[in-house]
Amino acid sequence: xxxxxxxxxxxxxxxxxxxxxxxxxxxxxPFYWMILTSIRDASLSYRIPPVFNxxxxxxQNYVEAWTAYPYGHAYINSFIVTTAVVxxxxxxxxxxxFVFAKMDFAGKKILFPMILATMMIPFQVxxxxxxxxxxxxxxYNSLLALIIPSSIFNASGVFLLxxxxxxxxxxxxxSAFIDGAGYFKIYYAIYLPLIKTAxxxxxxxxxxxxxxxxxxxxxxxxxxxxxxxxxxxxxxxxMWTTDIALSDxxxxxxxxxxxxxYCFAQRYIIEGITLSGLKA
Amino acid sequence: MNxxxxxxxxxxxxxxxLLLPQLIGLVVFGALPIIMVFVxxxxxxxxxxxxxxxxxxxxxxxxxxxxxxxxxSNTLVFVIMNVPLxxxxxxxxxxxLNNVRFKVLFRAIYFMPVVTSVVASVMVWQWLFHPxxxxxxxxxxxxxxxxxxxxxxGSTKTAMLSIVIMxxxxxxxxxxxxxxxxxxxxxxxxxxxxxxxxxxxxxxxRMITVPLLSPTTFYCVITSIIGSFQVFGQPYLLxxxxxxxxxxxxxxxxxxxxxxxxxxxxxxxxSLVLFVIIIIITGIQFRVSKxxxxxxxx
Numbered sequence: 001x002x003x004x005x006x007x008x009x010x011x012x013x014x015x016x017x018x019x020x021x022x023x024x025x026x027x028x029x030p031f032y033w034m035i036l037t038s039i040r041d042a043s044l045s046y047r048i049p050p051v052f053n054x055x056x057x058x059x060q061n062y063v064e065a066w067t068a069y070p071y072g073h074a075y076i077n078s079f080i081v082t083t084a085v086v087x088x089x090x091x092x093x094x095x096x097x098f099v100f101a102k103m104d105f106a107g108k109k110i111l112f113p114m115i116l117a118t119m120m121i122p123f124q125v126x127x128x129x130x131x132x133x134x135x136x137x138x139x140y141n142s143l144l145a146l147i148i149p150s151s152i153f154n155a156s157g158v159f160l161l162x163x164x165x166x167x168x169x170x171x172x173x174x175s176a177f178i179d180g181a182g183y184f185k186i187y188y189a190i191y192l193p194l195i196k197t198a199x200x201x202x203x204x205x206x207x208x209x210x211x212x213x214x215x216x217x218x219x220x221x222x223x224x225x226x227x228x229x230x231x232x233x234x235x236x237x238x239m240w241t242t243d244i245a246l247s248d249x250x251x252x253x254x255x256x257x258x259x260x261x262y263c264f265a266q267r268y269i270i271e272g273i274t275l276s277g278l279k280a
Numbered sequence: 281m282n283x284x285x286x287x288x289x290x291x292x293x294x295x296x297x298l299l300l301p302q303l304i305g306l307v308v309f310g311a312l313p314i315i316m317v318f319v320x321x322x323x324x325x326x327x328x329x330x331x332x333x334x335x336x337x338x339x340x341x342x343x344x345x346x347x348x349x350x351x352x353s354n355t356l357v358f359v360i361m362n363v364p365l366x367x368x369x370x371x372x373x374x375x376x377l378n379n380v381r382f383k384v385l386f387r388a389i390y391f392m393p394v395v396t397s398v399v400a401s402v403m404v405w406q407w408l409f410h411p412x413x414x415x416x417x418x419x420x421x422x423x424x425x426x427x428x429x430x431x432x433x434g435s436t437k438t439a440m441l442s443i444v445i446m447x448x449x450x451x452x453x454x455x456x457x458x459x460x461x462x463x464x465x466x467x468x469x470x471x472x473x474x475x476x477x478x479x480x481x482x483x484x485x486r487m488i489t490v491p492l493l494s495p496t497t498f499y500c501v502i503t504s505i506i507g508s509f510q511v512f513g514q515p516y517l518l519x520x521x522x523x524x525x526x527x528x529x530x531x532x533x534x535x536x537x538x539x540x541x542x543x544x545x546x547x548x549x550x551s552l553v554l555f556v557i558i559i560i561i562t563g564i565q566f567r568v569s570k571x572x573x574x575x576x577x578x
Contacts, residue, residue, distance in 0.1 A: 118310040129320070
């Protein structure tokens with residue numbers, strides 16, 4: 001009896017590992033394919049049956065992908081927008097989170113649910129008005145148009161940090177208040193250092209979200225000199241439909257910053273999501 | 281004013297001053313656009329001329345328009361296919377990965393597609409789905425000897441399915457992270473008690489894991505549904521809505537009306553409809569959740 005049970009158990013475990021490995025292969029294969037086709041000549045990827053091992057290399061693909069379009073420019077644009085948004089939004093969301101977590105004021109019970117409610121509004125619903133608003137502010141087709149909305153409107157960020165700050169005892173706030181500190185000072189000197197991990201998670205989150213954002217730059221930017229990386233990449237995709245080596249090299253170049261950040265910081269990203277998901 | 285009122289006032293002012301940036305953001309990019317969507321839906325406007333108010337004309341015209349109905353049905357198909365596939369797979373894989381060595385490594389690998397730009401993913405998957413040279417068909421026809429050659433993105437029957445598959449690949453990691461975290465949060469005592477009572481693995485899963493995981497499942501399902509309704513990048517880049525509008529989604533229709541056709545009234549009408557649908561579905565979700573979501577401590 002015992003050996004039959006453990007035999008079935010072993011089969012179950014083996015099956016489990018097989019499924020996990022298959023899943024992992026499915027997850028990783030597109031990346032592998034992207035790198036594979038980008039480092040060899042396009043014609044080698046057009047084989048039936050496909051050749052999965054790289055034999056001849058053509059690093060020239062990357063040079064061509066970089067120089068054919070103003071990639072460097074797009075990178076700079078993406079960098080400017082992403083950095084600006086990260087700095088501003090971390091500041092504004094942590095401030096708002098602090099206010100909602102530690103301060104009692106008139107209208108708080110209405111305001112906070114309202115902010116939460118906006119988390120459910122997809123950008124697709126508001127994208128036309130946002131475009132119109134940007135036009136009327138004469139910010140259309142500028143990097144500011146990409147920076148401003150995300151810097152001052154981040155409900156999920158406020159929510160995440162507020163949950164975090166709520167977990168910190170009120171004593172810090174109260175004793176500082178008794179000592180005569182103003183609220184901003186309490187926020188800046190006491191609470192901000194205490195929520196460092198949450199801030200790092202949020203920072204990486206925002207970085208990846210803004211860098212990868214496709215729809216907002218698509219509708220707010222017209223001139224190629226203001227293109228961010230995803231938009232430029234989409235142009236290249238249109239150009240190089242047949243030269244898969246070039247297009248995959250371009251894709252690889254676009255993906256590198258995010259994957260680098262991800263490699264070093266994935267712990268923070270995952271912790272951040274875990275926090276917000278559990279408390280939701 | 282006495283001292284207490286003065287202090288309250290000072291506190292309120294303080295709070296609102298500190299809230300100011302996010303408050304402005306909330307008003308300008310949250311509330312104002314919604315109001316604008318409402319107002320502009322009742323008009324016809326092509327940006328060049330002035331706005332003419334036409335009552336419900338724009339809205340009704342859109343509801344009857346074949347492009348709108350096609351977009352609506354496509355999007356619904358996508359939601360129905362995508363949510364179970366993505367959330368279900370994430371759930372299953374989370375259960376499998378929960379007690380495995382190298383869990384952290386696997387978790388990191390499964391999450392990698394989530395942080396990848398949709399444009400880059402599209403560039404790769406477009407080729408993966410190629411009926412003649414793509415690896416997917418190479419494996420299906422070459423290794424598994426499937427008698428048919430699936431056209432994936434080239435056929436109206438399979439194009440949406442292809443996008444669902446690609447989207448599942450891209451978003452599964454997110455649900456997986458949430459489920460893994462939820463699984464960790466289940467107190468081990470329950471399982472121990474169940475073992476003492478003689479429960480087997482299946483019973484434990486059904487009676488302990490599933491109910492205690494239900495808040496996470498609920499959150500996953502809601503975010504997945506809302507996310508599925510707004511799918512834009514994949515169909516726009518992969519198939520441009522084709523073939524024959526079989527992958528034309530609501531978000532694409534809004535984009536088309538607002539930024540290609542420059543018909544603001546119609547675009548806002550569609551945005552309004554999308555907004556209402558999401559609110560209704562979310563409301564229903566919350567209502568129904570009272571039946572099956574079990575919060576610890578109740």
